[in-house]
Amino acid sequence: xxxxxxxxxxxxxxxxxxxxxxxxxxxxxxxxxxxxxxxxxxxxxxxxxxxxxxxxxxxxxxxxxxxxxxxxxxxxxxxxxxxxxxxxxxxxxxxxxxxxxxxxxxxxxxxxxxxxxxxxxxxxxxxxxxxxxxxxxxxxxxxxxxxxxxxxxxxxxxxxxxxxxxxxxxxxxxxxxxxxxxxxxxxxxxxxxxxxxxxxxxxxxxxxxxxxxxxxxxxxxxxxxxxxxxxxxxxxxxxxxxxxxxxxxxxxxxxxxxxxxxxxxxxxxxxxxxxxxxxxxxxxxxxxxxxxxxxxxxxxxxxxxxxxxxxxxxxxxxxxxxxxxxxxxxxxxxxxxxxxxxxxxxxxxxxxxxxxxxxxxxxxxxxxxxxxxxxxxxxxx
Amino acid sequence: xxxxxxxxxxxxxxxxxxxxxxxxxxxxxxxxxxxxxxxxxxxxxxxxxxxxxxxxxxxxxxxxxxxxxxxxxxxxxxxxxxxxxxxxxxxxxxxxxxxxxxxxxxxxxxxxxxxxxxxxxxxxxxxxxxxxxxxxxxxxxxxxxxxxxxxxxxxxxxxxxxxxxxxxxxxxxxxxxxxxxxxxxxxxxxxxxxxxxxxxxxxxxxxxxxxxxxxxxxxxxxxxxxxxxxxxxxxxxxxxxxxxxxxxxxxxxxxxxxxxxxxxxxxxxxxxxxxxxxxxxxxxxxxxxxxxxxxxxxxxxxxxxxxxxxxxxxxxxxxxxxxxxxxxxxxxxxxxxxxxxxxxxxxxxxxxxxxxxxxxxxxxxxxxxxxxxxxxxxxxx
Numbered sequence: 001x002x003x004x005x006x007x008x009x010x011x012x013x014x015x016x017x018x019x020x021x022x023x024x025x026x027x028x029x030x031x032x033x034x035x036x037x038x039x040x041x042x043x044x045x046x047x048x049x050x051x052x053x054x055x056x057x058x059x060x061x062x063x064x065x066x067x068x069x070x071x072x073x074x075x076x077x078x079x080x081x082x083x084x085x086x087x088x089x090x091x092x093x094x095x096x097x098x099x100x101x102x103x104x105x106x107x108x109x110x111x112x113x114x115x116x117x118x119x120x121x122x123x124x125x126x127x128x129x130x131x132x133x134x135x136x137x138x139x140x141x142x143x144x145x146x147x148x149x150x151x152x153x154x155x156x157x158x159x160x161x162x163x164x165x166x167x168x169x170x171x172x173x174x175x176x177x178x179x180x181x182x183x184x185x186x187x188x189x190x191x192x193x194x195x196x197x198x199x200x201x202x203x204x205x206x207x208x209x210x211x212x213x214x215x216x217x218x219x220x221x222x223x224x225x226x227x228x229x230x231x232x233x234x235x236x237x238x239x240x241x242x243x244x245x246x247x248x249x250x251x252x253x254x255x256x257x258x259x260x261x262x263x264x265x266x267x268x269x270x271x272x273x274x275x276x277x278x279x280x281x282x283x284x285x286x287x288x289x290x291x292x293x294x295x296x297x298x299x300x301x302x303x304x305x306x307x308x309x310x311x312x313x314x315x316x317x318x319x320x321x322x323x324x325x326x327x328x329x330x331x332x333x334x335x336x337x338x339x340x341x342x343x344x345x346x347x348x349x350x351x352x353x354x355x356x357x358x359x360x361x362x363x364x365x366x367x368x369x370x371x372x373x374x375x376x377x378x379x380x381x
Numbered sequence: 382x383x384x385x386x387x388x389x390x391x392x393x394x395x396x397x398x399x400x401x402x403x404x405x406x407x408x409x410x411x412x413x414x415x416x417x418x419x420x421x422x423x424x425x426x427x428x429x430x431x432x433x434x435x436x437x438x439x440x441x442x443x444x445x446x447x448x449x450x451x452x453x454x455x456x457x458x459x460x461x462x463x464x465x466x467x468x469x470x471x472x473x474x475x476x477x478x479x480x481x482x483x484x485x486x487x488x489x490x491x492x493x494x495x496x497x498x499x500x501x502x503x504x505x506x507x508x509x510x511x512x513x514x515x516x517x518x519x520x521x522x523x524x525x526x527x528x529x530x531x532x533x534x535x536x537x538x539x540x541x542x543x544x545x546x547x548x549x550x551x552x553x554x555x556x557x558x559x560x561x562x563x564x565x566x567x568x569x570x571x572x573x574x575x576x577x578x579x580x581x582x583x584x585x586x587x588x589x590x591x592x593x594x595x596x597x598x599x600x601x602x603x604x605x606x607x608x609x610x611x612x613x614x615x616x617x618x619x620x621x622x623x624x625x626x627x628x629x630x631x632x633x634x635x636x637x638x639x640x641x642x643x644x645x646x647x648x649x650x651x652x653x654x655x656x657x658x659x660x661x662x663x664x665x666x667x668x669x670x671x672x673x674x675x676x677x678x679x680x681x682x683x684x685x686x687x688x689x690x691x692x693x694x695x696x697x698x699x700x701x702x703x704x705x706x707x708x709x710x711x712x713x714x715x716x717x718x719x720x721x722x723x724x725x726x727x728x729x730x731x732x733x734x735x736x737x738x739x740x741x742x743x744x745x746x747x748x749x750x751x752x753x754x755x756x757x758x759x760x761x762x
Contacts, residue, residue, distance in 0.1 A: 008409045011623055019404040022624060026400075026577055028389045028701050060579060062441055062619040065602045072599075099601045188620070196407055196624035198441060198579045218453075218599060220480045221446045238443040239569070241622075242392055243403060243577035320409050 002318040007349050009140040009168060009295050009322060011190040011197050012339040015254065018194055022247040029242055035234035037249055042231060044252040045201055047260065048170060048193075049185060051177035054205035057227040058248075060241045063167040063188035064092065066200035069222035070134075070163050070184050071096045074208060076216045079131045082107065082123055082160070084115045084151070088141035088325055089165060093134035100217050105130065111328065112142045112297070114290040117150040124158040131211070132161045137169030141325050143297025143334060144287040145173060149180045156181055161208055167191060167200075168294045171255065172267045172338045183208040189244060191294075192263075194251045194339040198244045204228075267293040270337050270346050273376045277350040278335075280372035281357065281364055286332050295336040298353075300324075301362060306333050309356040319352040343377045383699040388730050390521040390549060390676050390703060392571040392578050393720040396635065399575055403628040410623055416615035418630055423612060425633040426582055428641065429551060429574075430566060432558035435586035438608040439629075441622045444548040444569035445473065447581035450603035451515075451544050451565055452477045455589060457597045460512045463488065463504055463541070465496045465532070469522035469706055470546060474515035481598050486511065492709065493523045493678070495671040498531040505539040512592070513542045518550030522706050524678025524715060525668040526554060530561045537562050542589055548572060548581075549675045552636065553648045553719045564589040570625060572675075573644075575632045575720040579625045585609075648674040651718050651727050654757045658731040659716075661753035662738065662745055667713050676717040679734075681705075682743060687714050690737040700733040724758045 006013045027033050038058070045056035059066050075081060075097070081104040083094040090109070097104035105127045109115045115135070124130055133155045138145050148164055155162045161183040166175055170185070171192020177185055182205060189199035204212070204224055212224050226237040255263055271293035275285060278298050286297035300306040307323045307330055314320045324332040335349050350369045357364040387394045408414050419439070426437035440447050456462060456478070462485040464475040471490070478485035488504045490496045496516070505511055514536045519526050529545055536543045542564040547556055551566070552573020558566055563586060570580035585593070585605055593605050607618040636644055652674035656666060659679050667678035681687040688704045688711055695701045705713040716730050731750045738745040 004406050004408060006407055006409055010620065011407050011409060014407045014624075016404075019406075019624075022577075023397075023400040023404040025385050026387055026392050026395045027385060028387055028392060028703070029578070030703065031695065031701070060441065060443055060446070061602065062621075064619040065441070068602045096601055100599045190620060190623075196403075196622065197410070197620045198622035198625060218481045220477055221442065221449045238445040239391065239571060239578045240443075241577065241579035241625075242571075243395075243400075244579060244622075244625075314412065320412070322409070322411065 004318040004320065005345065005348065006320050007335045007337065008320050009334060009336045010188065012194065012336060013341065014196055015194055015251070015340050018247045018251045021250040022196070022243045024243070024246050026242060029240055030235065034242065038240070038245060039234040041245060041249050041252065044256060047256065048252065049177040049203040050175060050179070051203055051205060053178055054203045055228065055231060056201050056203045057224065057231065058236065058240065058245065059200040059202060060198065061200050062197060063186065063200050066186040066188070066202050067092060067165060068096055069202060069224070070186065071100055071102070072217045072219040072222050073212045073215055073224045074132050074161060074163060074184060075100065075102050076214060077101065080105065080127065080129050082127065082130045082133045084120060084133070084135045085109060086115055086136045086139040086142065086144065086146060087111055089139055090136045093165070112144055112287040112290065114144050115146045115151065117147065117154045120151055121154045124154065124160065130158065130160050132163055134163050135165070137164055137166040137175065138173060138292040138294040140168050140295055141328065142287055143292055143295055144290040145292035148182070152180045152182055161211060168338060171263060172294045173292070174264050177203055177205060189248060192338050193248065194254070195244060195248050198241050199248060267338065269381065270341060270343065271296065273346050273373045274335060274337055274349065276376055277369040277373035281354060281369035294338045295334050298333045298335070300331050300333065304360060304362055306330065309360050312359065313352055313356045317352060319348065346373055346377065385699040385701065386726065386729065387701050388716045388718065389701050390715060390717045391569065393575065393717060394722065395577055396575055396632070396721050399628045399632045402631040403577070403624045405624070405627050407623060410621055411616065415623065419621070419626060420615040422626060422630050422633065425637060428637065429633065430558040430584040431556060431560070432584055432586060434559055435584045436609065436612060437582050437584045438605065438612065439617065439621065439626065440581040440583060441579065442581050443578060444567065444581050447567040447569070447583050448473060448546060449477055450583060450605070451567065452481055452483070453598045453600040453603050454593045454596055454605045455513050455542060455544060455565060456481065456483050457595060458482065461486065461508065461510050463508065463511045463514045465501060465514070465516045466490060467496055467517045467520040467523065467525065467527060468492055470520055471517045474546070493525055493668040493671065495525050496527045496532065498528065498535045501532055502535045505535065505541065511539065511541050513544055516543065516545050518545055518547040518556065519554060519673040519675040521549050521676055522709065523668055524673055524676055525671040526673035529563070533561045533563055542592060549719060552644060553675045554673070555645050558584055558586060570629060573719050574629065575635070576625060576629050579622050580629060648719065650762065651722060651724065652677065653762070654727050654754045655716060655718055655730065657757055658750040658754035662735060662750035675719045676715050679714045679716070681712050681714065685741060685743055687711065690714070690741050693740065694733055694737045698733060700729065727754055727758065
């Protein structure tokens with residue numbers, strides 16, 4: 001009786017009621033029936049981003065597509081950007097700028113550490129004329145979370161626009177689009193939104209429109225101006241992913257019912273328990289005190305082939321963790337705990353982690369991590 | 382008891398078994414489990430495009446996204462293109478070229494008529510140095526089908542590359558990627574593929590790679606080179622739409638089981654019956670003898686508010702036709718019959734059409750169109 005449990009940094013587990021919404025009979029997208037669903041979803045998405053002054057556009061793409069859309073819309077030829085490179089995904093902002101011929105100053109952050117706002121300020125001071133700063137809220141390649149509120153305060157001091165990859169952050173960590181003065185933020189469907197991959201959401205705040213209107217980089221499919229114009233008519237410029245949008249409406253209704261503050265608190269509690277369980281087993285966190293609530297990145301213990309453990313657990317038990325990517329390959333186990341995750345999921349993730357290590361001959365005392373997690377969770381901590 | 386029937390030019394009706402495949406438990410995309418499905422699908426897609434020398438990439442976008450990808454990959458700064466503008470969608474190629482700063486010669490085709498290969502040849506003769514020709518197989522805005530085989534023969538005489546929007550053509554009309562010497566062709570999931578919207582497929586043939594490798598337009602999310610490299614490892618550069626890909630595997634298995642030649646023949650038969658039924662009612666075809674098997678575009682009879690008929694049918698009976706787009710608004714009724722459509726669907730489409738016209742006061746003799754369709758279909762014609 002193998003069941004599949006996704007403790008991956010996306011796609012995440014999808015609630016059965018969301019999956020079944022996806023299987024509803026197809027409707028045409030140029031109808032009042034679809035427009036009503038799409039309009040309600042677009043309003044609900046404002047709640048997800050915590051914005052009243054911004055608007056949220058639904059893209060049919062992965063998160064990377066939404067990142068490209070940001071670069072293509074907010075920048076113009078000759079502009080200068082600043083990228084806070086926090087890991088594989090932070091670095092993607094720099095690759096995208098390069099691809100569009102935009103000069104980008106890169107502030108490199110040590111893998112697993114949070115970006116220091118003072119370092120960002122230094123770079124802004126040293127490099128005048130930065131128009132846009134690109135940041136990442138939760139860097140899933142390292143497991144670190146970054147203080148977007150503090151980064152925004154610095155960026156605003158220098159009059160730049162702030163674009164945030166909150167792909168894994170939204171619906172997990174507190175994210176306050178308006179209060180933190182963020183200009184553009186993005187998320188993806190297969191993360192905290194509890195949906196399969198296929199949609200990305202871009203929140204554009206009022207302050208970003210000047211740059212977007214004046215933009216001269218090539219954009220057609222990604223054009224925010226077309227999206228804004230079409231949203232006024234409760235529709236999209238191009239055929240939208242109807243089934244995923246119907247499913248997303250079900251998912252966001254679940255988020256609204258729980259309440260976004262409670263969603264954040266649940267993730268904080270579950271992530272804390274996971275980290276404590278991992279430490280009780282005797283393992284070390286890759287991102288230490290900067291660990292995100294999105295996923296727990298665990299340093300591979302000396303001499304242990306973690307990728308083999310991950311593969312064996314996945315193929316034999318269905319419990320799916322992920323390893324490190326690119327230069328971090330073989331160096332970590334990543335346990336995702338975002339979206340459709342509750343206390344008992346954490347119990348079984350830690351149980352599987354103990355089992356995997358035990359079978360690999362690592363000196364783990366079965367139940368030690370588990371007991372620590374259990375003691376926290378039953379106490380509601 | 383209102384049921385929804387989509388006789389629209391996409392999204393089309395989705396078989397329940399395909400919808401349920403979409404609702405399967407989520408799996409992670411960086412696993413051998415997903416890679417196996419993705420590899421098999423990518424092989425099956427070659428059958429759909431009828432190619433042995435080309436490869437098919439799965440994009441997470443609408444058809445327009447795939448069009449943008451073609452422009453961004455195949456062209457370079459300073460290149461000249463030729464666009465066969467057959468309607469709203471043909472014209473989109475020209476808009477995309479403009480967006481990327483590419484000079485495009487436009488061969489305009491009268492709405493509802495098929496492009497004449499001789500006109501294309503004339504333009505190629507007059508404008509030397511055309512690197513890429515953009516064509517449309519089935520122009521859903523007018524209901525006309527274009528002779529891609531003949532157009533390709535002309536294009537090849539002048540040494541240009543041929544890129545074909547076969548978004549609604551593939552899986553409906555005969556399409557022979559290799560035999561017709563086509564360099565790049567695209568389709569979308571929500572058409573002949575019987576899937577919800579969310580995926581687009583790009584078939585790149587061997588002859589296109591020289592231009593793609595040398596290309597210097599900005600491309601990141603759309604980069605065919607990344608897709609080719611990742612396909613070798615049975616994966617995608619960015620997170621793919623897992624649930625739609627699992628559903629697509631089910632859909633293409635259905636197409637393979639029927640056999641692509643039989644799929645084309647079924648569409649030809651159903652489209653013929655539809656056209657004959659429409660004519661028996663006393664209506665005229667917008668595209669006359671050039672009518673596509675994808676959809677039947679019917680000229681709005683003088684003084685009849687067809688959009689009102691369409692709206693009433695949709696809201697009261699669930700039978701969904703579409704009207705004309707942009708400058709053709711109010712001028713036509715379009716009945717889509719692609720993908721998951723059989724004889725009885727055509728019966729009820731014509732029944733609904735008669736009903737709609739009758740209720741609008743148009744002098745229709747109930748059963749006349751229907752009898753004509755029935756007589757053809759029962760005879761297997």
